[in-house]
Amino acid sequence: xxxxxxxxxxxxxxxxxxxxxxxxxxxxxxxxxxxxxxxxxxxxxxxxxxxxxxxxxxxxxxxxxxxxxxxxxxxxxxxxxxxxxxxxxxxxxxxxxxxxxxxxxxxxxxxxxxxxxxxxxxxxxxxxxxxxxxxxxxxxxxxxxxxxxxxxxxxxxxxxxxxxxxxxxxxxxxxxxxxxxxxxxxxxxxxxxxxxxxxxxxxxxxxxxxxxxxxxxxxxxxxxxxxxxxxxxxxxxxxxxxxxxxxxxxxxxxxxxxxxxxxxxxxxxxxxxxxxxxxxxxxxxxxxxxxxxxxxxxxxxxxxxxxxxxxxxxxxxxxxxxxxxxxxxxxxxxxxxxxxxxxxxxxxxxxxxxxxxxxxxxxxxxxxxxxxxxxxxxxxxxxxxxxxxxxxxxxxxxxxxxxxxxxxxxxxxxxxxxxxxxxxxxxxxxxxxxxxxxxxxxxxxxxxxxxxxxxxxxxxxxxxxxxxxxxxxxxxxxxxxxxxxxxxxxxxxxxxxxxxxxxxxxxxxxxxxxxxxxxxxxxxxxxxxxxxxxxxxxxxxxxxxxxxxxxxxxxxxxxxxxxxxxxxxxxxxxxxxxxxxxxxxxxxxxxxxxxxxxxxxxxxxxxxxxxxxxxxxxxxxxxxxxxxxxxxxxxxxxxxxxxxxxxxxxxxxxxxxxxxxxxxxxxxxxxxxxx
Numbered sequence: 001x002x003x004x005x006x007x008x009x010x011x012x013x014x015x016x017x018x019x020x021x022x023x024x025x026x027x028x029x030x031x032x033x034x035x036x037x038x039x040x041x042x043x044x045x046x047x048x049x050x051x052x053x054x055x056x057x058x059x060x061x062x063x064x065x066x067x068x069x070x071x072x073x074x075x076x077x078x079x080x081x082x083x084x085x086x087x088x089x090x091x092x093x094x095x096x097x098x099x100x101x102x103x104x105x106x107x108x109x110x111x112x113x114x115x116x117x118x119x120x121x122x123x124x125x126x127x128x129x130x131x132x133x134x135x136x137x138x139x140x141x142x143x144x145x146x147x148x149x150x151x152x153x154x155x156x157x158x159x160x161x162x163x164x165x166x167x168x169x170x171x172x173x174x175x176x177x178x179x180x181x182x183x184x185x186x187x188x189x190x191x192x193x194x195x196x197x198x199x200x201x202x203x204x205x206x207x208x209x210x211x212x213x214x215x216x217x218x219x220x221x222x223x224x225x226x227x228x229x230x231x232x233x234x235x236x237x238x239x240x241x242x243x244x245x246x247x248x249x250x251x252x253x254x255x256x257x258x259x260x261x262x263x264x265x266x267x268x269x270x271x272x273x274x275x276x277x278x279x280x281x282x283x284x285x286x287x288x289x290x291x292x293x294x295x296x297x298x299x300x301x302x303x304x305x306x307x308x309x310x311x312x313x314x315x316x317x318x319x320x321x322x323x324x325x326x327x328x329x330x331x332x333x334x335x336x337x338x339x340x341x342x343x344x345x346x347x348x349x350x351x352x353x354x355x356x357x358x359x360x361x362x363x364x365x366x367x368x369x370x371x372x373x374x375x376x377x378x379x380x381x382x383x384x385x386x387x388x389x390x391x392x393x394x395x396x397x398x399x400x401x402x403x404x405x406x407x408x409x410x411x412x413x414x415x416x417x418x419x420x421x422x423x424x425x426x427x428x429x430x431x432x433x434x435x436x437x438x439x440x441x442x443x444x445x446x447x448x449x450x451x452x453x454x455x456x457x458x459x460x461x462x463x464x465x466x467x468x469x470x471x472x473x474x475x476x477x478x479x480x481x482x483x484x485x486x487x488x489x490x491x492x493x494x495x496x497x498x499x500x501x502x503x504x505x506x507x508x509x510x511x512x513x514x515x516x517x518x519x520x521x522x523x524x525x526x527x528x529x530x531x532x533x534x535x536x537x538x539x540x541x542x543x544x545x546x547x548x549x550x551x552x553x554x555x556x557x558x559x560x561x562x563x564x565x566x567x568x569x570x571x572x573x574x575x576x577x578x579x580x581x582x583x584x585x586x587x588x589x590x591x592x593x594x595x596x597x598x599x600x601x602x603x604x605x606x607x608x609x610x611x612x613x614x615x616x617x618x619x620x621x622x623x624x625x626x627x628x629x630x631x632x633x634x635x636x637x638x639x640x641x642x643x644x645x646x647x648x649x650x651x652x653x654x655x656x657x658x659x660x661x662x663x664x665x666x667x668x669x670x671x672x673x674x675x
Contacts, residue, residue: 013125017133018140021107025141028106032099036149039091044156047084081162088153089168092146096175097182097248100142104183105200107138108190111271112199114280131271135187135264142179147172170250178248181256184263185244191270192288194281198340202292205336209292209299210242216302219450224368224442226376226435227478229405229462282341286350293336294353301329301361309443317439318369322362329358369439376437379428380468380476388421389414389467392495397510397607397634404462404479412467412475414503423497428466430493431480449481464495502558511605511636512552516545523604524656527589530663532656532670540669543654550650551603551638558643598642600661601651607634 110116125133150171154164186203193199218230218239233239237255240246247256274284283289305325313320333354337347371377389411398404415421465479498504506512510519517536522544525531534544593599640647651657655667664670 013129014133014136017125017130018137021134021137021141025103025106025137028099028102029141029145032095032145033149036092036095036145039095040088040149040153043088043091044084047080047087050080078162081157081160082165085153085157085162085165085168089150089171092149092153093171093175093248096142096146097178097245100138100179100182101186101203103141104138104186105196107134107141108187108199109196110134111190111274112194112196112280127271127274128268131187131191131267135183135267138183138187139179142183143175146175173253174248174250177250177253177256178245180260181244181247181263184260184267188263188267188270189288191267191274192283192285194283198282198289201339202288205292205296207243207245209295211240211246213295213299213302214239214241215450216299216306216446219306219446219448220365220368222449222481223445224371224376226432226437227466227480228375229408229477229479289340290350290353293333293340293350294357296336297329297333297354298357298361300332301325301327301358304328305361305365306443306446310440310447312440317441317443318366320440321365321369321443325361325365326358329354369442371437376435377432378476379425379432380470382422382425384470384472385421385425385468386471387413387416387469388424389465390424390427390495390498391462391465391508392499393462393464395495395499395504396508397513399515405477408462408465408467408477408479409475410467411465411507412469412477414467414507415498415501420498420501424466427464427493427495427498428478431464464493506556509636510607510634511548511603511638512555514607516541516548518607519544519548520606522547522606524601524651524663525589525604526601526657526661526663527593530665530670532663532667534654534656534669543669546654547603547647547650547656548605550646551640551644554644554646592639596639596641599639600642600644600648601640601657601663602637603640603647604635604637606636 150168154168157164186199189202189206190196190199193202218233221228221230235251237252241255241259244256244259247259270285302325304327305321305323308324308327309317309321311320313323333351334347337350338344341347367373389408391408391411398407415424462479463481465477467475467477469475499508519536521533521535523531523533534540534547536544589599589602592602642648648657648661652659654669655664656669658664
């Protein structure tokens with residue numbers, strides 16, 4: 001029945017629908033409220049006990065007396081409150097996601113019940129208004145309770161003297177975006193399906209199968225095209241384009257808003273033309289079913305195909321893949337059909353997309369496997385290169401969230417010296433000479449490349465990169481990651497001739513590029529084995545900044561080429577070398593003094609790593625959202641000659657060096673602090 005009532009009457013109709021849905025979902029909301037209350041109370045109690053117990057705990061103080069810096073108990077309490085705020089918010093966040101699905105299933109169940117469909121169809125309300133009202137109900141049932149409990153958490157934190165942290169505020173945006181995308185996507189699926197079971201199964205299948213399928217595609221791109229870089233897709237919308245639950249990550253906001261609008265518009269159009277008698281049938285519209293069946297077939301086929309290819313079945317990785325893909329995709333397609341159609345009806349008729357999928361995938365994988373375009377072994381001809389660049393990740397400072405792809409492309413203009421370009425090409429050749437390009441190895445690398453970008457465990461995103469600017473203006477790049485076959489062990493890859501240059505050091509080193517806050521400490525050592533350490537704390541930050549600014553000024557004014565003489569002949573543990581660098585973490589200063597009589601001291605610079613020195617810092621790390629398992633600091637050790645007047649004077653002014661350039665044993669920095 002078409003509604004001709006006024007807008008005010010439509011609002012009344014929508015409100016009536018909301019009340020019906022509220023009555024239906026009251027019990028579910030009560031369960032949500034009880035769980036949220038219990039978990040929030042438990043977390044608050046534990047955090048307060050841990051935080052305040054530390055103030056008067058002798059054992060605690062004795063434990064931390066092993067460190068040179070004992071944490072401030074006030075900081076520990078504040079960290080405990082921050083931890084409560086973030087942890088409790090995360091619990092509410094997870095509960096909200098789970099219950100959002102429950103609310104949504106209940107609200108849209110009328111589409112899958114003939115009696116309810118007939119009842120609602122007889123009411124004086126349009127189909128679009130009814131569907132929109134129910135969508136709004138699901139949205140409100142999800143967000144209002146969540147915002148209530150988040151508000152309580154923030155009020156408790158404020159009462160305990162801790163303001164809202166950014167990580168907790170972000171949850172508001174994530175919940176809003178994720179709820180919009182998930183409810184609108186499930187609503188569209190519900191309109192297309194005839195039963196609640198099919199709707200739930202399709203929603204879950206899409207949310208799981210699509211992102212894993214995208215990871216397989218990314219893994220194939222990296223595993224088969226050696227040197228390609230797909231890191232730009234790590235947080236790209238394409239990796240989760242059909243997975244509405246990914247909207248809860250709060251990334252790609254514009255895409256998910258567009259996704260929501262498209263789903264709502266499509267749902268409104270389809271629900272208006274949906275036949276009521278399709279309720280309790282398998283489907284009202286079949287296109288989504290075909291898409292999901294193909295997606296499931298692709299995922300199962302890729303899993304078995306890559307597995308058999310890795311095992312070198314039939315003595316050839318590609319043949320093993322073909323066998324595995326067919327063996328996996330065909331049964332998966334049939335099983336999905338049986339689940340959705342409740343039988344074999346229309347199986348042959350709807351199998352045409354499966355045939356197209358098999359032919360397409362086998363053809364594409366043949367092109368990848370046999371490297372038809374010669375991507376893997378391509379190295380430009382020396383005569384065609386105008387300039388080139390190399391970046392070794394062991395000797396590379398990269399700001400957080402900086403665009404690695406752009407950095408590598410820009411490096412193509414670093415060196416135009418013919419000898420350096422030739423050295424870069426030589427290193428590139430040495431990498432490819434060691435690489436096993438056999439078919440089974442490529443398939444084995446797919447498993448590694450599928451997951452490495454999604455594991456934040458301190459693995460380098462890139463081990464080494466090469467960039468070439470050709471005479472015709474083209475820029476060719478290759479980025480090599482740590483791979484499954486352990487190609488990038490430290491043996492056999494010598495980039496010293498490039499990374500020891502002043503050009504490289506000025507552009508990529510920690511000492512010359514890092515923000516002062518990213519330098520955790522600097523250590524000054526001299527001939528008498530004494531040393532002073534300046535940590536990045538409130539007391540020493542000013543002096544650390546003063547020394548680093550002086551060093552950078554001297555370095556940029558230095559026209560000598562110390563790196564041509566300082567060969568890393570005797571390094572055993574740390575092989576970091578740079579222009580004006582000592583090359584060895586614990587190298588005896590007197591060793592360099594013999595070669596360079598004007599050497600005054602060594603300056604060691606370390607970038608920021610995770611600090612686990614006290615309980616407060618650990619809680620702060622968790623509360624700040626830094627969940628990295630490892631964050632390896634990077635050391636650089638520089639030789640300071642007499643010509644570095646600014647650096648030497650700065651060290652004297654802060655009391656680190658005496659007038660005769662020896663270490664001041666009475667300096668406040670002479671005691672080595674916990675790092």
